[in-house]
Amino acid sequence: MPMTGKEARKQATRKIADLTRLSDELSAILDELPIPAPDAFDAMRRGTIPWSEEAYIAAVIRNADYHVDEAGATIHDYSESTTSSLKGLWKRGAVPAPPLERSLRYLVEARSGQEIPPSEAEEVYYDPVLRDRAVLKMLLSILLNVV
Numbered sequence: 051m052p053m054t055g056k057e058a059r060k061q062a063t064r065k066i067a068d069l070t071r072l073s074d075e076l077s078a079i080l081d082e083l084p085i086p087a088p089d090a091f092d093a094m095r096r097g098t099i100p101w102s103e104e105a106y107i108a109a110v111i112r113n114a115d116y117h118v119d120e121a122g123a124t125i126h127d128y129s130e131s132t133t134s135s136l137k138g139l140w141k142r143g144a145v146p147a148p149p150l151e152r153s154l155r156y157l158v159e160a161r162s163g164q165e166i167p168p169s170e171a172e173e174v175y176y177d178p179v180l181r182d183r184a185v186l187k188m189l190l191s192i193l194l195n196v197v
Contacts, residue, residue: 059129069122076115083108148175
């Protein structure tokens with residue numbers, strides 16, 4: 051029998067403590083690693099000196115730690131939605147945010163083996179050029195309605 055949304059929410063919420071612990075452990079590793087001074091970092095960025103193994107792994111661990119923190123925040127912030135709150139959202143003509151739409155689209159694609167194109171809302175959210183155009187279009191619409 052498939053897991054219910056309520057049970058999945060409970061299990062995911064319990065994982066926040068594990069994510070916090072993992073973040074603390076990653077931070078402790080980073081605290082022990084020597085990182086380059088600003089001038090050495092600048093030279094690495096320019097390619098005038100090679101990246102050290104310590105600098106590279108520090109960047110990798112820092113990036114992983116960021117995503118661990120984000121996972122905890124995402125579960126905390128978004129797992130509160132229930133069937134009734136999602137129905138209320140739908141009745142108001144709204145849908146979950148594009149990052150959640152994208153996440154579900156990737157899952158549906160992976161499980162079905164079928165490629166699904168992103169929605170217009172998802173494309174606008176992730177493409178700065180399209181987002182700028184959408185904002186400009188909205189502003190023009192507001193100006194035309196005011197005049």
